[in-house]
């Protein structure tokens with residue numbers, strides 16, 4: 771068997787663990803309280819989409835939102851990882867979008883139901899190339915941005931996160947064993963908004979990476 775290559779972590783079929791409301795300005799724009807502990811949800815590996823393929827608006831949604839986020843790629847698995855050792859478990863990063871069917875999420879929230887249909891559908895996790903750890907020496911202080919059709923919508927910095935990357939790795943690994951190839955989406959800054967069929971999304975992390983995706987609709 772050929773050795774697996776972490777730079778193609780999305781092919782491994784591992785977990786995608788997402789953190790919600792980790793930026794106060796985003797929690798406020800959706801009129802949510804600031805969390806006192808991390809809010810977590812999952813996406814399946816079938817949510818991944820790579821540049822060259824389109825983000826598909828699910829048939830059942832008419833309000834698909836972009837959320838630009840820093841993704842943390844786990845390189846060494848572990849359970850109950852102490853914060854002090856957390857960064858030793860990181861192989862690198864990816865720029866990610868947490869595509870969210872906001873209308874569906876609102877219905878789920880009003881009924882007290884999980885967000886799975888709103889957050890975990892096919893193509894709900896567009897990602898950049900793998901970014902080796904050394905290229906982002908301080909992941910707690912990098913700027914993320916997103917444009918729709920050349921118009922800037924999101925422009926945030928990971929220094930605004932409520933819960934830091936080491937804290938999140940430690941917190942999550944207390945009840946979900948982290949494995950090599952897992953991805954943690956660390957939450958979005960403010961500026962989320964709706965996208966339409968034929969829109970072009972561009973996103974980046976400072977001078978480290980950019981990526982572009984086109985939006986299409988699922989066949990009716």
Ligand SMILES: O=C(O)/C=C/C(=O)CC(=O)C(=O)O
Nearest residue numbers: 789790791792800802957958
């Ligand atoms: O509670 C809401 O209305 C929305 C929460 C989110 O979608 C959370 C995130 O995914 C995030 O903050 O990145």
Ligand SMILES: [Mg+2]
Nearest residue numbers: 837868957958
């Ligand atoms: Mg999100």
